Structure formats: C-alpha cells, structure tokens
Amino acid sequence: MSGSDASLIEADALVVRYGGWQVNEPVSFSLHPGQLGLLTGPNGSGKTSILRALLGQGVGYEGNLRVLDSDARRVKPWRVIREGLRVIPQFPTLPVSLIVMEYVKVWRRYNPGCLVERERETDRHRVAKGELGRLFGIDTRVPISVLSTGQRRLLEIFLAFAAKPRVLLADEPLAGIAREFIPYVAEGIRGVRESSGAVLMVTHGSEASPWRGDWAVEVMPAKCRA
C-alpha cells in the first residue's frame, strides 16, 4: 500500500486553533521512516497541541495533517495506538493508585502489537520486571504514587520503547530526567529509527539536548492571535 518512502506524518500549512484563537504560524513538515524530526519554538507556540492533534485528542486545526495514512481529524485514539503510535507525554499521566507491576500488566494487555510473538514477549516481560529496577531503581511492587516525577517519566519512556513504536511522539523526553539516563533515551530513539520507525520530538535548545534531528521546524506563535 504505502512505499517505504511514504511519510508517517504529514503536516501541510498546519495551524492549531482553540475556538477562534489561532495559536501558531502555519507549519509544514513530513516525517519519513527512520527519521527524527524536531519541533522547536517558544513556550505556548502550540508544539504539544500538534502532538495532541496527532493522537486524536480533539485539538482543532486548519490545514492538512495526516498520521499513519489517515486524516488526523478522523483519528481514533485507540486505533492509532494499535497501529503503532506511542507518546512520551510532557507530564506523567500514569494512574497513580496502581502498583507499578499492575500497570505494566494492564499495559501489556492493551499493547497487542507486543503480543505477536508470545514466547519472546514473555521473555521480554521477565526482563522488564528486572530492568525497571536495574535501570532506574524503580521498585515494581510500590504504587505509582510513590514514584518521583522523574521515575514516572522513565517508566513511560521505558514502556514507549518496549512497544516498538512505528511513530513515537516524544514531548521533551529529557525534562526532569537525570543525565545518566540520556544515553538510554538516545539508544531507544535510535532503536525506533533503525527498525524503520520515526520519532517526532518536541524540544528546547535550553536542555542542551544531544539530538541531531534529520530536520527541525520552529513553531512560532501566531503574530495576529485573532
């Protein structure tokens, strides 16, 4: 259906709108398999809103936005997840009352893409149990509410990579993450790209970020906000 050079995300003259309020100047970009695309720009210019539009979270916009061969306006959140779209959100969104391991189990259930090879998945699951502790010092027997903000983000990053996404939306993936984990995040992103997935990242220069994207698009606030 789609050739190897078909873009996974395509934005054309995209303007995010909240009601009558225009958020950004039009932006255009296309994200191809294997690429890392960076969205930069000042606070409040609509970077996170673009990611939310791609996730089908009901963000209004003008222009054209396609993700995984469908119009973002018609995107159903559960369907894009099934088709391999994953997100590392800006602020952790985990259910705080669940035990970490409970959450990992629920997550596994709703990540059918990861159950294709059952045996291997079991292996990976066993690894996952140990890895959260070994990599990040996360105890999987405590409620998520006990984890620090940084640990919650690490858990979300870990699961996003574990899902082997076709498209990963990473919203400031290094915010609040200790420097020692930067190689881990960089490695995960390389993994996504090498398995012909792609990463769309929101980032600020101020983090002294190590990313060298295939392209960077600066999202600017609309000059006239009418």
Next chain:
Amino acid sequence: MQGIGDENSCIVVMRQGAIAYGAREILWIDEFCVHRGEIVLVVGGNGTGKTSLFRTLAGIGPRFTGDMRYLGQPLAPVAAHTRARNGIRLVPQERQVFDRLSARQCFELAVDNLVVRGRGAMPETPGYIQTALSGRNKFVSQFSGGEAKRLLLESLVVGQVQVLMLDEVFAGMDAAAVDRVMVIVRNCISRRAGCVLADHTGTAREAFGAVTEYRLLPHEEGPAAFKLVRARQ
C-alpha cells in the same frame, strides 16, 4: 567563607534526621543549611528525594524527624501557608496551578496571600503576566506546560522571598523563560535571600559557576536509602 551551621547566616537549617513518609525514611540529613545570598544546588538521580526535601521545607510534604529551623526558630510547627508568606517559596516541578482560574486571578491570589499587607512592598506586575494576558481573560488550563510553569514562577516570587526553591525549573522552558529565571535568581541573591535548585539540565551549574552543592548519595547504614552530603568546594 561562612562556616556551615553558623546560626546567624543560616536562613534554613536541617540537622540530624530523616525525611520520612510515615515510618518509611527516605533521606537522611546530617546537616543541610542555606545561607544568606547563597545558591545551593541539590544533585541526585531520579527518585532519590530532591522533591521530597523541597516539599518538607515548604511544609506540604513528608515530615522531618530531626531539628529544622528557620531564622533560628523551629520550623516544624509552622503551617505551609505561613511558611510561604514568611518567604519560604517552592516552585514545583509540575504545573500545579488552579486550572479554572485565569492567569490574572492566579497572580492576584498569590499577591494577596504572599505579600503581607502594609509591610512588603506591593510588587509591580511582571512584564510577562502584563503583556501575555492584557485584555484577555485566559484560563490557566489554556496555557501550555511551559507557560503554566512560568506563570507559577512569576506568581511565587512576589513579596519577601527568603528561600526560593526551584524544582527542575529549566525543564520545558524556552530561552526567554530561562533568562527570566536567571534574573529572578540573581535578584534573590542580591537581596540576601537563598536559592535552592534541583536541575538535571546543567543550566544552573553553567550559569552560576561556583555554588554550594549537596549530593544525594546511597546510604548504607540506617533505614533511609539515601543521605544528603555537602560536596567539597
């Protein structure tokens, strides 16, 4: 060079105790002290207890089992809102603002609560809030993550600040906001307040150079998993 624990120059001091959630001790502190005009960097991995330390000082988090003093007086019995009014300010890591208030309401609320009427001078409205919100009753829920953090920061530095705690303040901030943080920190220091930062980005260390540094290290003896240690200068 000020001696550590010198009562006269310490704004806040914590001694010989652990930060504990109920019976669960997480961070042992021999001595932690913020002097006047000092920038203190708290360095440690994710989940070692930096935010818990800040929340304990602000009075909204776990308790401290040892001796905790603010300007020589015991701090433990002081309520969180009184601490904030007396100048112990915590700018939290995540956006924690009233989503259903407008930005201006948030700021006015902060001014009402943090500035003791008749004493601290009424601050001028920061340019950020003035220009970004003029003529617009924009609700906090409509702000982006970075904007909401900036708003919170601006609202919390009004009035008399004695200790300003900035928890991962550079995460998600654009260049203009980072510059503004630098100005706020330098203002604090020049007014002899103390400033405590947790920062993984390295921005603070780069910008402020020689600062006092405390590290959160694994703690072998005792129930707490980590201990707070003053790094050599």
